[in-house]
Amino acid sequence: MTVVPNPSENGDRRGFAGLSPNLAASGLMILSFFVFSMMAVFMREVGDTIHVIQVILIRQSVAMLLMTPWFWRDRAFILRPRGFRLHVTRGFLAVIAMACGLTSILHISFADATAIQMSEVLIATALAAIVLKEHVGWRRWTAT
Numbered sequence: 003m004t005v006v007p008n009p010s011e012n013g014d015r016r017g018f019a020g021l022s023p024n025l026a027a028s029g030l031m032i033l034s035f036f037v038f039s040m041m042a043v044f045m046r047e048v049g050d051t052i053h054v055i056q057v058i059l060i061r062q063s064v065a066m067l068l069m070t071p072w073f074w075r076d077r078a079f080i081l082r083p084r085g086f087r088l089h090v091t092r093g094f095l096a097v098i099a100m101a102c103g104l105t106s107i108l109h110i111s112f113a114d115a116t117a118i119q120m121s122e123v124l125i126a127t128a129l130a131a132i133v134l135k136e137h138v139g140w141r142r143w144t145a146t
Contacts, residue, residue: 042107042115049108058100 021029045057066073073080083089107115131138 039116042104042112045104045107046112049104054101054104054108057104058097061100 019026041061045054048057103115103119106118127138127142130136
């Protein structure tokens with residue numbers, strides 16, 4: 003069996019527009035917060051008329067369409083996944099987390115839901131240190 007290299011592991015570690023990986027990742031995280039906030043506002047608006055599962059189906063369908071160029075480009079790598087069970091588990095957990103997060107927006111105030119979701123950074127940092135055994139320095143802890 004031929005192992006297809008991961009396109010992101012080709013040694014080219016430049017981010018977008020020649021930015022450092024950390025700066026590019028930080029920019030993407032800020033964009034992610036903005037997009038997720040817009041999605042939460044949208045969910046609050048349509049939550050009385052469209053069921054959460056329908057919103058998830060629409061969201062995932064649109065995401066698949068938008069990501070099709072990347073899927074097509076990396077199809078050789080995508081068709082030979084490593085750790086298939088982990089991918090399935092992650093997908094299952096992601097759908098549950100999305101359903102819980104979107105449902106919470108319907109039942110509690112938007113400000114409370116956002117504040118609770120922002121604690122995700124602290125929880126993820128702690129889990130990275132405990133579960134993944136990653137070194138988390140004092141700067142990262144103070145940044146969270």
